[in-house]
Amino acid sequence: MATLIAYEDASPSADAELLKKACHGWGTDEKAVISILGHRNATQRKLIRQAYQEIYQEDLVKRLEHELSGHLERAVYRWNLDPADRDAVLANVALRNENRDHKVIIELAFTLSPEELFAVKCAYQCRYKRSLEEDIASHTSSELRKLLVGLVSIHRYQGNEVNLKLANLESNILRSAIEEKAFNHEEILRIITTRSKPQLMATLNHYKDEHGCSITKHLKDDRADEYTETLRTTIRCMINPIKYFEKVIRNAIKKSGTNEDALTRVIVTRAEKDLKEIMEQYYKRNSVPLDQAVAKETSGDYKRFLLTLLGKED
């Protein structure tokens, strides 16, 4: 469930006028911007952007980019884009980032429908004049390339049917590869990137039943490289996206120096979907409400904006 509290009877043109006023003259009224956009859903934000363009012949997203700064600017920018376009931006930023973090790519693969993922790829091409896949392939190599390109390109079966015999067979294939410490075995890559989610769940459950331990534990290795880490993250995100996102937020907050990019990403992309469940999971895991943790680690208007999206006004 969503945490966003959207005001249903808002008028796009009235909102556009209020936003124009908030941007007028020296200094920006950040509180007004947050109180409007932090209470509008994706469709409403799109209509506001259209109304703003019509009335003022100006792109609201660009205008706010100029008016705001720092973490707030980046958060509001991501929030204002169409979801497919936002995902394209997030993927591109992640690929260009030196601290290579492939979580965004994994999230695209496991939190979007095939139709949504297709829309992200079209948005990516429209923005960057290249395909998402070719950029992933150019930025990576060997197994990591195969894994990540496979994840975003392969159109998994969407049905719920499960073939238990196949799950049994493929659980054994995974086991053999892991026993040989061949984490990059092409059969592991084939199974993880091509099978449907329910089929893969059955395979991994069978693995756990048979060997008394989850595959992600068996994939832990002292010599863990980027590929193996990414493979483990992939499996965790597939098995339980809520737990996965809780961990992304936990690491973003707990590590010395908050990772605002990751924090913003999860809150902005999940606020209209399942952020409530992620908050519950966070409380279960950390015994502190997420909004309190966020309030402690952030400040100013950025904090105000995140708390608004979390459904917790100051």
Next chain:
Amino acid sequence: MATLIAYEDASPSADAELLKKACHGWGTDEKAVISILGHRNATQRKLIRQAYQEIYQEDLVKRLEHELSGHLERAVYRWNLDPADRDAVLANVALRNENRDHKVIIELAFTLSPEELFAVKCAYQCRYKRSLEEDIASHTSSELRKLLVGLVSIHRYQGNEVNLKLANLESNILRSAIEEKAFNHEEILRIITTRSKPQLMATLNHYKDEHGCSITKHLKDDRADEYTETLRTTIRCMINPIKYFEKVIRNAIKKSGTNEDALTRVIVTRAEKDLKEIMEQYYKRNSVPLDQAVAKETSGDYKRFLLTLLGKED
């Protein structure tokens, strides 16, 4: 351009009635079936199928499957399906065929738009309860798997922009791999499966200019395996689909024992698209009109149907 001569003012319900009559009683009036369906485009055929279902509570495609037999049955069956569904069937048949022929997979990658390919994948899942990609991956291994899965899964950039510096660079990467006879080099696979068609064309043109020989010639090898052959076919289909299809037809006719499956596939899938250009290319290459060659190698109602789709009535 199309070779199909479709009668524009045909009525779907009148056609459905005529087809019902052609199927009535002992024996089927194949000539009537061919003279109707051989002159209707994809939209018209869809409407006829709907009208037939409404009037007679029966699926026309299944009915004709029972009424007809042999090569004619298979050709009419493929002709009657929606294009995306037909491509799904063709891909599945090719994957299950023991004489493994990956041309169908390559054709999907280079003759469809991303939207059409997406529709084929949905149709495949609907029909077979598995994804196209997982079936390709299960039927192949190592480099061949990477090539074929990459071809159908990766959403190539659709724009026309070409980066000549990149083409130069990647042409050299290809050359180094080929000089080492490393035809399965992961960089060859990356370039061929991820780059946009115009970009790939620029790279291959640069290769030819620089080395005085096309890459497909350099990929020829006495020890040619299935993967290398498929890679060459892939490049030929990408560079010039018309020449590629001409060769498919030429081989289907010329080899001892006509390959009706391949012949039917090209005629049925291209009759509404570019079969006219393929016919011209065939004449240029073989100095015999394609319809004469087809008439010589086929017989009966199957021949009549193919010639009708070629726009050449008996």
